[in-house]
Amino acid sequence: MIQISPAARDALQTWLEGLSALRDASDNTLDAYRRDVAEFLSFITAHKGEPQGLKALERVTVSDMRAWMAHTRSTGIASRSLARKLSSVKSFFRWLAEREGFDPSAVLSTRSPKFHRKLPRPLDEDAARAMIDTVSLQSPSDWIAARDMAVVTLLYGCGLRISEALGLMGRDLPLRDSLRILGKGGKERIVPLIPAARQSVEHYAQLCPWDLSPDQPLFRGARGGKLSPRIIQQVMEKSRMQLGLPATATPHAMRHSFATHLLNAGGDLRAIQELLGHASLSTTQAYTAVDLERLLDVYDRTHPKAS
Known part of the structure; x- marks a missing residue:
């Protein structure tokens, strides 16, 4: 990567430290921000022909932003990823402008590329149950089989993210009727624990050979x-191949399935938002689009006039 100025590097580090302290951003989020902004600063250095100190960054123009967008697009990056990078750069410049006292309009006015939001692809109820059962058959070790089944049951039965399930500690035992989950951005929520999930975790805990202090x-x-998330991903890959399920049958799909099946059963959208830990209701509303998409597909295939 092209060398960026010490002042810009220090500013980037200070901004990231602030995000970590004030917003409790995850390590993955901070790494993405660091990479996105460092790539932008490297481009500006090459584009201008010299390292850009803080005063030089104040003079970034609309033309500079267009050049960066065009260069980034030329690498074959998807619109969704480019939009994320632009969001990172805007966040950094918004903070830098407030600290240094300059007008960041040239950066903040840059339009994000349009992209189609990918809708969740849930499994149907039978496939979700089959996935849980098949996951438990992938290991000859009883305790590992019980572990994998417990994790996947939590994803589907409680709508947890894989990071949230694997973030549970020994102190969470013995399990009660609900779990206190620390989600994205350090936001805490209470998730009801269905009997099947509690029994599955307790069975694993009884068999686990390690001290669960x-x-x-x-x-x-x-x-x-x-436990690494990749292990659960691999177990589900094997299981979905055995079941003939699509590549979209991932750990996150179990969480999507949880939400979609609740919605189909008449669950309140606001309540599902709370259960999932979504900051915005619009994120949860994607599940209504999935439901409508599926309904229209059935209509097209079965309606007497749909031919």
Whole structure:
């Protein structure tokens, strides 16, 4: 990567530290911000022919932004990813402008590329149940089979993100009727625990050969360390191939399935938003679009005049 000025590098680090302290941003989020803004600063350095200090950054123009957008597009990046990078750059410049006292309009007025939001692809109820059962057949070790089944049951039965399920600790035992979940941005929510999920986790805990002390992760890898999300992803990959399910049958799809099945059963959209830990209702409303899309597909295939 092209060298950026020490002042710009220090400003980027200070901004990231502020996000970490004030917003409790995750490590993955901070890494993405760091990468996006550093790439932008590197481009501006090459574009201008010299490292850009803070005063030079104040003079970034609409033309500079267009050049960066065009360059980034030329790498074959998707519109969704470019929109994310632009959002990172805008956030950084908004903070920098407030700190240094300049007008960031040239950066903030840059339009984000349009893209079609990918809708969740949930499994139907039978496929979700089959996935849970098949996951438990992938390991000859009883405790690992019980572990994998417990994790996937939490994803579908409680709508947890994979990071949230694997973030549970020994102190969460014994399980009660609800779980206190620390979600994105450090936001806490209470999630009801269905009996099947509680029983599945308790069964795993009884078989687990490792010490599940309060300050240790609840779900362990084969060697006793914290279980990696990739292990669950691989187990589900094997299971979906055996079941003939599409590649969209991922851990996150189990969470989507939880929400969609609740919605289909008459669940309130606001209540589902709370259960999922969505900051915005518009995120949860994507599930209504999925439901409508599926309904229209059935209509097109079965209506007497649809031919």
